[in-house]
Amino acid sequence: MSEFDVIKGFAFDMDGVLADTARFHTIAWRKIADEVGTTWTKELEEGLKGIDRMGSLALIISAGRHDDEYDQSAREALAEKKNTNYRELISTLTPADILPGMQQFLDELKAANYQLSVASASKNAPFIIERLGLADYFEAVVDPASVAAGKPDPAIFAAAAKVLNLEPEQVIGLEDSAAGIQSINGAGEISVGIGNANVLAEADVNFDKTADVTLNAIKVALDSK
Template structure:
């Protein structure tokens, strides 16, 4: 098992890990579901976490048995409209929206010489980081538009380690979705799940909430 002393960097998911932009995704996707006639449920909302925009749209269409009702052009228009609605919402973000403890953790990691990158399915990650005032802390952001497959495929976290110039075993990936944990594990990194340990049962490490994520707590979990 990887030792804490082996860790040199962190790859972060964004929504639900650094800021609760997931609620904005939920609002925007809910609008899309209403538009196409799909009933919005908590189960559907949960299934959209951590996956790409077009895959999310397809799930919404499948959930309402509308898979064959929209052309590819229609789908592109729906996805674009959703993203415009989402962008309007995230433009209201400020540093006050950073989840509890994450600013302190990011600053601590930076102060201690750890490299950090973003591995988010969101194409709006640069805008979100800017709104939160966090851009300077990250070496780079994986562009999801350049990926061949989304989470749970490991590609995005493989790329996140490459951005850092680190071997996978030297990186801890932080996620709040089961698809994201699968992606981290598939990339050969240490997976740190934030949330319900039953939902994130495949995570190497688990913290119930962001406020518990500290270098010391991670070290303790990796030692015990």
């Protein structure tokens, strides 16, 4: 029996996998960076991928060497401001914003009776899934506030298997960030990376883009390992 044959479920990251909400995060975080006086760079933007809200804010503040200027209450206010900006932006999402190939892939998985969950660092994941018209595909959306630590810690992907009543080795996780791939691997699941193969070098299987992801392509890649 191959690795693929024992799979019964799939756990999806959201940003960069199901929809390109990352651009909205970038717009909202860049406003916060400007407010605290941190210069926005591509490296900083890349470093925020897959990281939760308070963790992202800490990175932005540290990047500008402003750590001593913001206590916990000030940080919480900034995080809330970012979230307000972000929610305004994501309220414009529609099913047309689902990334190429993902609707078809979800249809394929449901037709084959796989169980699906969402393992996103975003507390807004349920709202986004609703806006995209995908809520009926998923048995569960893991609440990132319910896990002990964010990505790259394995907790959220471990929870994504648990909510489906599956063992880790029965689940494939899909991610577009290095932190997310570490989380999947740490949870003992099979990792599928979508994006730059150098950045996602630790993934068990790599695809350049979402449109390349199909059930058969994953099976072929795993069977040829």
